[in-house]
Amino acid sequence: MELFYALTLIAGILLAFLLWVLIEASYHSFKTKTPEVDQPSKLSFYNWLFTMIENLANKLARLGICKKHILIRMFSNGLIAWKSSELLIKDLHFGEVPVRIYLPRSPSASKRRGVILFHGGCGMYGSIRSHERICQQLAKKSDSVVVSVGYRLSPEHRYPTQSLDCINATIHFLKTAENHGVDPDRIIVCGDSAGGTFATATCQELQNRTDIPKIRAQILIYPFVQAVNLNLPSHQKNASSGLLSLERMVSFTLMYLRKDCSLTGDILAGSHVPESMRLKYRKWIHPDLIPEKFKQDYKPPLPASYIPQVHEEMKETFETRFSPLLAEDDVIGRLPDTCIITCEHDVLRDDGLLYKKRLEDNNVKVTWHHIEDGFHGVLCFLGYGIFSFPSASKIMDHIVNFIKGF
Ligand SMILES: *[C@@H]1O[C@H](CO)[C@@H](O)[C@H](O)[C@H]1NC(C)=O
Ligand SMILES: *[C@@H]1O[C@H](CO)[C@@H](O)[C@H](O)[C@H]1NC(C)=O
Numbered sequence: 317m318e319l320f321y322a323l324t325l326i327a328g329i330l331l332a333f334l335l336w337v338l339i340e341a342s343y344h345s346f347k348t349k350t351p352e353v354d355q356p357s358k359l360s361f362y363n364w365l366f367t368m369i370e371n372l373a374n375k376l377a378r379l380g381i382c383k384k385h386i387l388i389r390m391f392s393n394g395l396i397a398w399k400s401s402e403l404l405i406k407d408l409h410f411g412e413v414p415v416r417i418y419l420p421r422s423p424s425a426s427k428r429r430g431v432i433l434f435h436g437g438c439g440m441y442g443s444i445r446s447h448e449r450i451c452q453q454l455a456k457k458s459d460s461v462v463v464s465v466g467y468r469l470s471p472e473h474r475y476p477t478q479s480l481d482c483i484n485a486t487i488h489f490l491k492t493a494e495n496h497g498v499d500p501d502r503i504i505v506c507g508d509s510a511g512g513t514f515a516t517a518t519c520q521e522l523q524n525r526t527d528i529p530k531i532r533a534q535i536l537i538y539p540f541v542q543a544v545n546l547n548l549p550s551h552q553k554n555a556s557s558g559l560l561s562l563e564r565m566v567s568f569t570l571m572y573l574r575k576d577c578s579l580t581g582d583i584l585a586g587s588h589v590p591e592s593m594r595l596k597y598r599k600w601i602h603p604d605l606i607p608e609k610f611k612q613d614y615k616p617p618l619p620a621s622y623i624p625q626v627h628e629e630m631k632e633t634f635e636t637r638f639s640p641l642l643a644e645d646d647v648i649g650r651l652p653d654t655c656i657i658t659c660e661h662d663v664l665r666d667d668g669l670l671y672k673k674r675l676e677d678n679n680v681k682v683t684w685h686h687i688e689d690g691f692h693g694v695l696c697f698l699g700y701g702i703f704s705f706p707s708a709s710k711i712m713d714h715i716v717n718f719i720k721g722f
């Protein structure tokens with residue numbers, strides 16, 4: 317009998333706890349605006365769900381039950397996907413790095429293209445599993461061999477382990493492509509969000525290597541490319557819409573670098589950037605470089621007060637591995653043909669626009685698609701049927717068309 321009472325009590329406490337989390341999450345999500353995306357109520361629901369999980373994760377972390385990123389990681393992995401019968405799917409290691417390779421089963425007269433994909437998730441979330449549907453569709457629709465890279469995640473593995481794993485896996489693929497029926501001269505790197513950062517950082521770092529084939533092209537889907545200015549028009553306008561609010565982005569960035577989240581306010585204000593750097597990077601990162609049609613309602617922010625300790629703490633954000641937009645012109649100009657996807661409802665929209673401009677100014681061939689009703693992270697819903705969004709399929713079609721050009 318006593319056991320019964322004890323169990324009821326525990327169940328009661330758990331229920332009350334869940335209810336409390338639910339109410340608090342709903343309160344928060346009512347404060348956020350719903351953008352004019354395709355299917356806004358669906359996005360609101362996901363935003364509510366994500367906020368709820370984040371709150372629960374925060375509470376469990378405070379109670380010392382489990383670290384915050386563990387629960388969010390479980391959520392970001394999504395549901396297990398069916399394996400397509402048109403593909404041969406194998407788990408391998410490229411060097412030390414776990415990868416999953418997707419090989420079309422249909423015979424091919426010649427060697428196929430290869431696509432190496434780095435999943436997004438701020439370097440802390442996402443996995444081979446979270447991008448299973450994306451990779452399967454990519455392999456089938458573009459008739460290419462796709463390699464999904466399971467790089468090690470932060471905070472367990474400190475920055476820049478993620479980049480290094482991506483680079484190592486890419487080198488391995490370039491060297492052993494023929495073993496997988498892939499033409500080593502037709503290998504394309506691809507990534508969404510932070511995966512886009514790793515993709516372009518990989519292209520930058522490998523550009524002068526003469527011992528491996530050259531990367532043929534890069535596909536950057538709403539990439540993160542700089543943390544110098546977090547007051548660009550897209551940061552300002554969409555600060556609290558979609559799944560990635562500006563605050564969430566900055567706090568994830570801090571968690572990724574294993575810094576104290578209390579720095580969020582200072583970073584948002586730009587206190588980590590000394591005046592000399594602000595002037596140096598003005599020619600690459602400035603609202604003046606954003607086309608007029610993307611700047612309605614933009615208000616120049618108040619000048620930030622520079623705090624040397626914050627700069628010291630945030631030094632990594634000025635490395636090109638972290639902010640590839642800060643690479644010099646001679647590096648940018650050597651990058652391969654590029655496809656950039658930007659979404660209108662995305663705090664990182666202007667990162668994509670500024671990187672596009674830099675590439676074009678340095679004579680790199682750029683194919684750009686802007687998804688008017690898209691939001692950050694939308695591609696991760698691909699393949700979930702009625703739970704997905706039309707703009708996810710649009711992005712897939714654009715990248716498949718781009719890949720088919722090689
Ligand atoms: C990357 O590859 C090099 C050379 O094969 C190896 O020495 C290094 O340990 C690898 N690094 C990682 C992070 O796996
Ligand atoms: C590649 O070589 C060029 C020419 O020497 C140089 O300007 C550029 O900085 C090099 N890129 C990297 C990533 O080292």
Ligand SMILES: CC(=O)N[C@H]1CO[C@H](CO)[C@@H](O)[C@@H]1O
Pocket residue numbers: 349350351352549550553554556557610611612660661662
């Ligand atoms: C919710 C919100 O404000 N969304 C806006 C994001 O930014 C674009 C333009 O920069 C607007 O069109 C959206 O309405």
